[in-house]
Amino acid sequence: MKLKQLKKNVIEALSEIxxxxxxHTFFFILSEKYLNLSRIETTLEAEQKINPRVLQKFETALRRLKNHEPIQYIVGGTEFYGLPFKVNEHTLIPRPETEELVEWIIEGAVSENKPDYRILDIGTGSGCIAVSLAKALPQASVFAMDVSLKALEMAKENARxxxxxxxxxxxxxxxxxTLPQQYDVIVSNPPYVRELEKLKMKNNxxxxxxxxxxxxxxxxxxVFYRTISRLALRYLKPHGKLYxxxxxxxxxELMKSLKKEGYPHIDLKKDFRGKDRMLQCRKK
Structure with missing residues (x-):
């Protein structure tokens, strides 16, 4: 089978789902993973013959996609903030809106330019926030915690x-x-989807x-915001920021809660979709 026929088969197999x-994005991702071809190369190499072993990989991927499994889990990775990250069923798939949160933290850290800059990521999952910050801010000391040992294994692999x-x-x-020490920044992307909102979510x-x-x-x-904000009052350095x-x-509701906890300075920011998605606050 030639590549152009394989592409046609993929489109036909998934067209009703x-x-x-x-x-087309699925096809390009799978082609890069299994054929080491870029998007443009899939067009230039349309006549390339595909060996049976690779065809089997595509067929397996199609079965999983038909079952609504995320493409990131199928290929075992994704990109976040321009960096490669491995993901599996123990970690959330990094979202583009979280990249905006990372960018906000980096901008603040660069503008402060302080020595001994320490950052803590709570609930790190795949490590996408912590690893991206460590890559962009090599002068900073970055720490990350999670309740899941399986998630931490993946996060450590992504750091390597x-x-x-x-x-x-x-x-x-x-x-x-308690927390181990004082920090200039504490950041968290904690669980925040209410059970009642499940009806709006996709099967993947x-x-x-x-x-x-x-x-x-x-x-x-x-509950996570309240718990973390109370700890941050004790473990943020003077003028430290909570994201x-x-x-x-x-x-x-969250901003009211944070003001009540002792954070009078709160900046709310919308994501690229225009939704309230992230905030930064400082204690008194």
């Missing part, structure tokens, strides 16, 4: 992949009363991404 643009130093440790933020998220990293109860959706990625529907 996914939009055309997304199917991107040749950065991040100190990882396991901790359940809802059960700990519902059925495959780790629930513990996504969902919070309807009764207390701000959160947030639920767009809970921005007002």
């Amino acid at each position: 996914y939009p055309s643009e997304e199917i 992949l991107n040749e950065v130093s991040v100190q990882f440790f396991q901790e359940d933020i809802l059960k700990t009363g 998220v519902l059925n495959f991404e780790p629930p513990s990293a996504l969902y919070v109860s309807n009764a207390d959706p701000l 959160f990625e947030i639920n767009e529907y809970l921005s007002n």
Whole structure:
């Protein structure tokens, strides 16, 4: 089979499930993974013959895509902030809006230009925030924690992949009363999707991404923010900053809670879709 026929087969197999643009993206991702061909090369090499072993890989990927499994889990990785990251069922797939949070933190750190700059990422998952910050801010000391040992294994692998130093440790933020030291920045992208919002989510998220990293109860959706903000009051250095990625529907409620906890200075920022997505706050 030639590459152009393989592309046609992929499009036909997925046409009733996914939009055309997304199917083409799947094909390019799989071609890069299994054939080491760039997007333009898939056109230039359209007459290339595909061996049976590679065809089998494409067929397996198509079966998984038909089951709505995320393409990132199928190929075992994705890109975040211009860097390669490995992901699996124990980690969330990094989102583009989180890149904006990383950029915001970097801008603040560069403008301050302080020595002994320390950053803590709480609930690091794949390590995308911590590793990206360590890569962009080589002068900083970056630390990251997660409750999941499996997630930490992946985060450590991503730190090695991107040749950065991040100190990882396991901790359940809802059960700990202390942090190891003082920090200039504490950042978290905690679980913030309420159970009631599951109806709006796609099967590729519902059925495959780790629930513990996504969902919070309807009764207390701000539990992680409240816990982290209270710890940050004690463990942020003077003039230190706390950054959160947030639920767009809970921005007002969260800001009220943070002001009550002792953060009078709060900056809310929208993501590229125009949704309330992240905030920065400083204690008194």
